[in-house]
Amino acid sequence: MVDERKQIGSGGRAGRGNRQVSPSSAARSLAGRSAASAPAKKQAAKKAAAPAKKKAAPAKKAAAQKSAPAAKSTAKKAPPAQKTAQKKTGPKKAGPKKTGPKKVEAANTTPPVADAPSTETPPTRRPHLRAVTADDAAAAAAAAAQEAERRTKSAGAPIPAGIPLDDILSALLGAFQRVMGSDWEARLATLLHAVRMRLSGEYEVDEFGFDPAIVEVLQNAVEPIAEKWFRLEVRGVENIPADGGALLVANHSGTVPVDGLMTGYAVHKYTGRHLRPLGADLVFALPFVGQIARRMGATLACTEDAERLLTGGELAGVWPEGFKGIGKPFTERYKLQRFGRGGFVSSAMRAQVPIVPVSIVGAEEIYPLVGNVPSVARLLGLPYLPITPFFPLLGPLGMIPLPSKWIIEFGEPIRTDAYEPEAADDPMLLFNVTDQVRETIQQTLYRLLVDRGNAFF
Amino acid sequence: MSRTVLVTGVARRFASAVARHLADLADTDPDAGVSRVIGVDTVVPDEDLGGVKFVRADIRTPVVGKVIAVEDVDTVVHLDVNPGSRNRLSGSSSKELNVIGTMQLLAACQRSGTVTKVVLGSSTAVYGTSPRDPAMFRESMAARGGVRSGFPKDAVDVESYTRGFARRRPDVLITILRTAQALDPELEMPLSAYLRNPVLPVVAGYDPRLQFAHVDDLLAVFAESVTHDRPGTFNVAGDGVIMLSQAARRLGRPMLPLPALGFAGALNRIAHAAGSDISPDLHRLLKYGRAVDTSALREIFGYEPKYTTADVFEQFRQQVRPGILAGIGAR
Numbered sequence: 049m050v051d052e053r054k055q056i057g058s059g060g061r062a063g064r065g066n067r068q069v070s071p072s073s074a075a076r077s078l079a080g081r082s083a084a085s086a087p088a089k090k091q092a093a094k095k096a097a098a099p100a101k102k103k104a105a106p107a108k109k110a111a112a113q114k115s116a117p118a119a120k121s122t123a124k125k126a127p128p129a130q131k132t133a134q135k136k137t138g139p140k141k142a143g144p145k146k147t148g149p150k151k152v153e154a155a156n157t158t159p160p161v162a163d164a165p166s167t168e169t170p171p172t173r174r175p176h177l178r179a180v181t182a183d184d185a186a187a188a189a190a191a192a193a194q195e196a197e198r199r200t201k202s203a204g205a206p207i208p209a210g211i212p213l214d215d216i217l218s219a220l221l222g223a224f225q226r227v228m229g230s231d232w233e234a235r236l237a238t239l240l241h242a243v244r245m246r247l248s249g250e251y252e253v254d255e256f257g258f259d260p261a262i263v264e265v266l267q268n269a270v271e272p273i274a275e276k277w278f279r280l281e282v283r284g285v286e287n288i289p290a291d292g293g294a295l296l297v298a299n300h301s302g303t304v305p306v307d308g309l310m311t312g313y314a315v316h317k318y319t320g321r322h323l324r325p326l327g328a329d330l331v332f333a334l335p336f337v338g339q340i341a342r343r344m345g346a347t348l349a350c351t352e353d354a355e356r357l358l359t360g361g362e363l364a365g366v367w368p369e370g371f372k373g374i375g376k377p378f379t380e381r382y383k384l385q386r387f388g389r390g391g392f393v394s395s396a397m398r399a400q401v402p403i404v405p406v407s408i409v410g411a412e413e414i415y416p417l418v419g420n421v422p423s424v425a426r427l428l429g430l431p432y433l434p435i436t437p438f439f440p441l442l443g444p445l446g447m448i449p450l451p452s453k454w455i456i457e458f459g460e461p462i463r464t465d466a467y468e469p470e471a472a473d474d475p476m477l478l479f480n481v482t483d484q485v486r487e488t489i490q491q492t493l494y495r496l497l498v499d500r501g502n503a504f505f
Numbered sequence: 506m507s508r509t510v511l512v513t514g515v516a517r518r519f520a521s522a523v524a525r526h527l528a529d530l531a532d533t534d535p536d537a538g539v540s541r542v543i544g545v546d547t548v549v550p551d552e553d554l555g556g557v558k559f560v561r562a563d564i565r566t567p568v569v570g571k572v573i574a575v576e577d578v579d580t581v582v583h584l585d586v587n588p589g590s591r592n593r594l595s596g597s598s599s600k601e602l603n604v605i606g607t608m609q610l611l612a613a614c615q616r617s618g619t620v621t622k623v624v625l626g627s628s629t630a631v632y633g634t635s636p637r638d639p640a641m642f643r644e645s646m647a648a649r650g651g652v653r654s655g656f657p658k659d660a661v662d663v664e665s666y667t668r669g670f671a672r673r674r675p676d677v678l679i680t681i682l683r684t685a686q687a688l689d690p691e692l693e694m695p696l697s698a699y700l701r702n703p704v705l706p707v708v709a710g711y712d713p714r715l716q717f718a719h720v721d722d723l724l725a726v727f728a729e730s731v732t733h734d735r736p737g738t739f740n741v742a743g744d745g746v747i748m749l750s751q752a753a754r755r756l757g758r759p760m761l762p763l764p765a766l767g768f769a770g771a772l773n774r775i776a777h778a779a780g781s782d783i784s785p786d787l788h789r790l791l792k793y794g795r796a797v798d799t800s801a802l803r804e805i806f807g808y809e810p811k812y813t814t815a816d817v818f819e820q821f822r823q824q825v826r827p828g829i830l831a832g833i834g835a836r
Contacts, residue, residue, distance in 0.1 A: 247833050249754030255746050255796055256640045257714050332793070333636035335710025335765060342712070352639040352646065 256324070256353075257342035263312075263322060266344065270313045277451050278410060280310060284458035285318040293358040293401040294461065296323065296365040297392060297485050299384055299493065300373035302411035303434045306449060311365060311406060312344070314456050324357050325365045326350075330431070351395055358399035365406075366392045368482075375432035378416035382409070382497060384490050390482035393464070394472035397481075402461035405485050407492035410454030413503045415439065452503050455496045459488055507540035508622075510731055511578040512557070513564055513610065514585030515544030518692045519723075520626075521554060523584060526724045527731060528556035537732050543576050545569065546585070564606040570613030579619050580731055583610060584626040586663050588656035588695055588784045603659040604666075611670040614677070622678040624730050625667050629683050629716070629740060630657040630786070634793045641798040644683070644738045651793070655786040664738075680730040685718040685742035685797065688821040692720065695784030699791075701825055702779045705753045706772050709762035713794025714746040719812035719820075726808055739806045740797040743814035749791065756822055757831025765792065 194215060228235050245251060246261070253259050274280040288294065298311055312323040325341075326349035332338035347353045349366060357364040367373065372385040396403050419435030438446035462485060471477050512524040524544045531539040544554055545562045560576070562568045564585060572578070585606050589599025614620045632642040634657075635650030652661050664681060671679040686694045690701070696715065699705070718741055726741050753760045763771050769788040776783040802808055812820075 244833060247754060248757075249751040251751070253714075253746065253748055253751070255714075257712070257746065257748060329637040335708075337710075338636065339710055339712045342714075347640045348637065350637075350639050352641075352643070356639075356641060 253343075256345065256347045256357075258322070258324070258345035259343040260322065262343045263316070263345065267313060267316055270309060271317075274310055274313050274454075277449075278310065278414075278454040279451075280314065280410075280454045280456065282314045282318060282456050282458075284460075285314075287404055287458040287461055288315060288319050288321070288363070289402065289404075289461070290319065290321075291361070293361045293399055294363050294404055295354070295358060295392060295396040295399075295401055296363060296404045296406050296458070297489070298365065298367055298406035298408055299382075299489050300367035300369040301376070301381065301408070302374060302449075303415035303417050303436065304449075305367070305374060306414060307408045307411040308365065308367065310411070310454065311408065311456060315363060315365075321363050323365045324362050325367075326354055326357075328370060330371075330429075351391055354392065354395035355399050358395060358401045368392055371431040375417065375420070375434070377420075378412070378418055381412035381416075382493050384486055384493075387482050387486050390478040393478050393481045393485070397464045397467055397472040397478075398469050400465045400469060402463050402465075403481075403485055404461050405459035405488045405492070407457045407459065407489050407496055408454070409456075409493060409496040409500055410452045410503070413452035414449035416450070450504070453500055453505075455500055457492055457496055459492055462488075507538050508580045508731065509541045509543065509576060509578050510539055510580045510582060511573060511576065512542060512544045512582045512584060513569075513606070514546055514583075514587065515554065515557065515559065516546040516548045516550045517584070517587060518552075519687065519694075519720075520544070520546075520584035521550050521552060521557075522692075522720065523582065523626075523724060523727050524557040525555045526728055527582075528554075530728055530732070532556055537728075539732065541576075543572070543578065545572060564610050565601065566609065567613065569610055570616055573613050573617045573620065577619055578617070580622045580624070581610065581614055581620055582624045582626065582727065582731060583607065585610075586626060586628070586660060588628075588630070588786060599656070600659055603656075604662050607663045607666055611666055615670060615674055620677060622680070622731070622734070623667070623670070624680045624682065624727065625663070626727070627664055627681050627683045628656070628660050629685050629742065629795060629797050630790075631660045631664055631683060632795055632797065633657050634713075634789050634795045636793055638793060638795065641796050642740070643798045644740060644801050651789050656784070657786060657789075678734055678736045680735050681738040682726060682730065683738065683740045683797065684723055684726075685716045685740075687720045687723055688717040688817050689720050690821070690824050695787045696790075697821065698781050699776070699783060699787060700752065700756060700758075700821070702776060702781055703758065703829065704761050704775070704779070705749075705756075705758050706761045706763050706768070706775050707749060707753070708765050708768050708788075708792045710765070711792045712748050712750050713791055714796050715749055715752065715790075715794055715814075716742045716746050716796045717814050717817040717821075718742045719810070719817045722808075722810045722812055725811075726802070726806070729806070729808055735806050737801070737805060739802045740799050741802060741810070742797050742799055743810055743812050743817050744799065745814045746794075746796045747814050747818055749794070752818060754830075755818065756825070757828030757833070759828070759830055768792075 190211075194211065225232055242261075251259065251261055288296075296311070296315070298307065301307060308325050308327075312325065315321060315323040322345055325344070325346040327341055327346045329348055331341050331346065332348060347357070354364055354366070368387040368390075369385040370388060376383070376385060393403070415434065415436045417432075417434050418437060421433040421435065425431065425433035436446060438448075440446065462481070464481070467477065510524075510527055512520055512527070514520040515524050521544065524542050527539055528542040530537045531542060542557045544550070544557045544559045545564065546559075547561070547563045549561065550559065558576075560572050562572050573581070586603050587599070611623075614623060629642070631648060631652065632638070632646070633648035633651030635648075637649040639646065639649075648657070648661065652658050667679060667681060671677065686696045688694065688697050688700070690697060696717070722743070723741060726739075729735065750760065761775070768791075769785075772788050772791075773783055773785075799810060802810070
């Protein structure tokens with residue numbers, strides 16, 4: 049017996065049965081380990097069960113051997129333990145090795161094995177009892193809500209299993225009336241009329257293809273995004289002229305031109321005027337994008353269109369950094385790029401309208417551009433192919449902009465009517481004014497960044 | 506001074522309308538200064554030309570020079586610059602008629618000692634159509650794309666030959682009228698043929714801006730440039746634009762969005778199946794559209810168009826058969 053115990057751990061894996069070690073001692077070693085740590089117990093049982101499944105022959109042998117040394121004082125407890133283990137944990141789990149302990153510690157370990165099922169069974173019963181009360185509470189809550197909606201008093205009445213059809217109808221009607229207001233009939237007629245006019249093409253667009261009705265719809269759609277998601281703060285609205293032409297010059301960033309959308313939203317919300325963005329020709333070459341851009345009032349960023357808009361007394365918006373600004377890496381955020389060739393200044397001078405510098409803080413963080421695939425971008429004819437921390441990784445989820453805090457500040461207008469319209473042909477003057485606008489925006493950006501603090505909270 | 510006017514291409518509806526208008530002017534209004542109107546074409550026109558004297562001559566041959574000399578023509582209205590169509594002329598033959606015809610005609614005018622005025626009926630197609638286009642083309646702007654082939658290229662070539670002629674004969678007054686397409690069921694214009702299809706194939710993702718001119722405005726402008734001296738290049742179109750989607754909805758015709766790739770072929774096939782005919786260059790216009798500025802016509806030429814693009818379209822809508830979806834129309 050003693051030399052058998054000595055050989056444990058040297059003659060192969062415990063519990064495997066290597067003809068020299070008795071299975072009971074192997075089981076003891078297992079039990080000893082499981083007794084030391086209660087959570088490991090199940091794992092050990094599994095380990096013991098797996099060999100038992102695999103090798104039926106050693107298991108049988110072990111069972112046969114076990115019965116011989118079982119005639120000991122500690123073996124008294126073993127048979128009941130074996131029975132309970134077989135009963136509760138099922139026939140497969142109850143390996144014979146567990147059931148044949150000789151020592152006291154083995155006897156001590158078997159009760160936990162037997163106890164484990166007994167402690168597990170009450171939870172299966174208790175949720176059943178709890179579930180009834182939860183259902184009850186939910187049903188009662190639903191009933192209360194229904195009653196509140198119906199404003200009828202049926203306190204003592206038993207709650208029916210389903211919601212009655214007339215209740216659903218009345219709820220729907222109530223919701224409809226709440227949404228549409230008391231004059232719902234007139235409003236519905238107006239809505240249907242608008243839809244019908246839309247479908248029959250009875251709406252007006254201007255010569256740029258601008259469709260004001262679309263902008264109104266878009267304004268409502270953008271509002272929750274701007275106010276709740278980006279927590280947009282707008283400063284210096286009084287610097288936007290109430291009438292007459294003006295050229296709004298802004299910094300460009302954010303991988304996707306959301307800043308243009310937000311600026312247009314802010315201008316329309318606070319002044320009621322429409323911002324007419326000037327976009328790159330790529331915008332109008334792309335299907336769907338170009339179509340929507342034209343409807344929103346955008347047009348090509350060329351001298352002719354800019355002057356046409358400005359002399360027509362419109363608010364034109366321009367982002368002179370272009371793709372250099374919007375597609376710059378995240379590490380270069382809030383660093384203004386070159387302001388094109390200063391064409392926007394000459395347009396404003398010819399039209400004799402003021403230039404309003406617009407500083408947009410927050411757009412840089414919505415899609416942090418951490419990588420670019422120039423080869424694929426060139427293949428697709430795009431200026432850059434963005435890689436953000438989330439974009440190709442999470443698929444469509446990565447297209448959700450990060451909720452950064454936004455501040456748009458409209459700066460003091462820079463007047464150009466002091467210059468002659470012919471001054472637009474003086475390159476030195478153009479560069480000077482361009483630099484002035486650029487510096488104004490850059491300094492404002494730094495100030496706004498300090499004001500904003502954390503980008504997201 | 507009373508003028509003898511030569512109008513080319515009178516077998517076409519629009520040219521014959523201009524010729525008849527000038528002839529009527531000669532009959533009704535002696536002050537207008539038009540005495541005789543001569544029409545030339547290679548084929549006999551289908552309709553009655555009224556007071557127009559028809560001479561069957563091919564402007565691609567030097568014969569046209571003899572016509573000018575014999576009839577003592579002093580004003581040439583060149584209207585034989587037309588987009589080819591599939592059943593009549595296409596590709597190289599329409600190019601030959603447009604470009605070679607113009608060259609021969611201008612050569613004849615250069616030789617002639619009597620010709621003092623040339624009016625060229627060009628098209629707004631000279632501006633091409635591309636995503637880099639400005640919203641409204643002025644006369645001084647050049648095409649930014651879409652004039653590499655087909656009718657737009659012909660129009661650009663014809664205009665450049667005419668300007669070359671103007672350099673060689675500075676004493677001859679040149680008026681180039683870049684007209685938008687008229688939308689009249691009577692006239693064979695590519696867009697009106699397209700808009701009469703029961704289903705309108707459109708390029709998915711593009712909604713071009715279209716502009717139309719009224720026939721009355723066009724006739725008046727041509728008559729004005731014949732009877733008065735209006736040298737220069739002028740756009741002629743109705744004010745405002747109409748989007749293709751809007752046009753289709755107003756007509757009550759369903760749109761059939763097709764991918765941009767292979768649109769031209771599909772458009773041809775659908776139009777052919779529907780029994781109509783499509784100009785080969787139309788698909789480009791249906792992608793990016795085009796609009797022109799007519800301020801030079803008002804300020805320099807001195808003519809105020811009477812009809813806007815929307816008016817022209819509304820008249821067209823009343824003349825054609827209503828579309829399938831016309832029931833939801835608000836009118």
